[in-house]
Amino acid sequence: MYASLSSFDGPVFAEMHRIRDHALQRNVADEVHVALLHQSGWFVEWMEGPPAGVHAVMGRVARDARHRGLQLLHSSGGPRRLTEPWSMAIVQTRERPTDFARRVMTLREEHRKGLVPDPATVWRRLSTPLTHPGVAEQAVSDRFQRVMVCSAQGADSFDMVRWLGQRHDAEVVHRRFAGSRADGLDVATDYVDLDSGTVVRRVIAMARNGLHIGLTQAFLPDYSHVILLLSGDGTRDGNLMQRLVAACVRLAHRPVVVGLGPLPCDHATLQQTARRGRLVYLDCDLAGRIDAQAWWDAAEPLLDLSLAPSFDSMPLPGAD
Ligand SMILES: Cc1cc2nc3c(=O)[nH]c(=O)nc-3n(C[C@H](O)[C@H](O)[C@H](O)COP(=O)(O)O)c2cc1C
Structure with a gap:
């Protein structure tokens, strides 16, 4: 390098x-x-x-x-x-x-x-820009947590990161990525660092078509969780889960997947796909009005590192 x-x-x-x-x-x-x-x-x-x-x-x-x-x-x-x-x-x-x-x-x-x-x-x-709290912390892995957010439709993940930046008065950093594909598609990704006192959390909004990019996959082992903002549409949600499974297939360490869905959401099918890809899947349903705050309030309690299950501690596919 x-x-x-x-x-x-x-x-x-x-x-x-x-x-x-x-x-x-x-x-x-x-x-x-x-x-x-x-x-x-x-x-x-x-x-x-x-x-x-x-x-x-x-x-x-x-x-x-x-x-x-x-x-x-x-x-x-x-x-x-x-x-x-x-x-x-x-x-x-x-x-x-x-x-x-x-x-x-x-x-x-x-x-x-x-x-x-x-x-x-x-x-x-x-x-990582010098002004971010994450700069000092990211070398100390147990005080620094990386969480990716990806939405099954629209740009809810980016809205959530923007909202987090406003709420915490923290800079949102914008990046653009591209991979090998000659079709010229490039994807945006934004992140914000939040210091909660006990942990510095980097929350990274990733476009759906950013999951196949080599650079995304190179960093995926360092993420503790990937939050999926589901749509309730089985095809869209299933596609997103499949993209994530494909992105993780070569990884030794895989993030825990948090599936947040509006009611009704087919978590059982998503769970099966996740398990086939050796991913731990935690689900949560949201009722009522869904906005950036509602997504985050549902996700945050599931990000506690001390509670993060590993795939090896989960029942094997078919065991239940
Ligand atoms: C920052 C930067 C990175 C580059 N990376 C590569 C690279 O990975 N591979 C490559 O063949 N050329 C790369 N290039 C282009 C080469 O510097 C060079 O222009 C090119 O290989 C021309 O060599 P050639 O005429 O022998 O093909 C890079 C150029 C810059 C400015």
């Missing part, structure tokens, strides 16, 4: 797409999977693959005039986390490039001293 100062003119997203189109063709031959971030005028590129492949890509990238001052931040051997050949993210924050640079330099020094954190941790320490 390296960071570099971007030095091109013009819109970021268009340039990232140009890089992707080229890299997708070249990296496959080198068996290299990549996640590319653009934030505060910096690029961060995370590559995974055989050493020869990674060196070949680095050789190409180092000569590119669209960035300069490459700083190596991480290098290690281990299983792949990036499940897709390509993912990319643009994070919009108010942070200045000089502040981002400080984090880059700290990580570079740690790398030089031989400290080797998990690559996902390096990525997070770079892409």
Whole structure:
């Protein structure tokens, strides 16, 4: 993983797409999977693959005039986390490039001293704005909890995160992601950090079509829960659960799924799909008017980490 100062003119997203189109063709031959971030005028590129492949890509990238001052931040051997050949993210924050640079330099020094954190941790320490309470806490995992929210229809998950930001007077950070698919679809994801005193909780709204993106899947093992805001429509809700099961299929650690539904909701079928995907499913029905506050009030008590069941402690499919 390296960071570099971007030095091109013009819109970021268009340039990232140009890089992707080229890299997708070249990296496959080198068996290299990549996640590319653009934030505060910096690029961060995370590559995974055989050493020869990674060196070949680095050789190409180092000569590119669209960035300069490459700083190596991480290098290690281990299983792949990036499940897709390509993912990319643009994070919009108010942070200045000089502040981002400080984090880059700290990580570079740690790398030089031989400290080797998990690559996902390096990525997070770079892409989390300094002003967030989560920055200090995210290294201490039992005080920092990540929760994803995905809605079966509409944008209720994003409304809930926006509402949480307003209620707690906390900044909502906007990111855009894209994967390998050439159809150009890119997805939004917003998050907010909430400090409840006992735990700092990052609540991340994820678009339904963001679940297939490699970068999403690379970070999914670090989520304690995925909250599904269900619609009551069996087909839509079933599709969302299937997307989640597919996203988790290669993960060693899987989040607990919280299914929140308006009455009536077919939790039994969703539970079966979850179990086939070795996911723990907790359900909760909401009656009456459903808005951001109602969703959150129903979800929050189920997020208590000390109560989170693991799949191994649940009855096996068919046992009941
Ligand atoms: C930030 C950044 C990341 C890049 N990532 C890749 C990559 O992963 N793979 C790749 O082939 N090219 C990547 N490129 C493009 C290369 O730098 C270079 O332009 C391209 O590989 C051209 O080399 P070629 O003419 O030998 O194909 C990246 C460029 C930038 C600015």
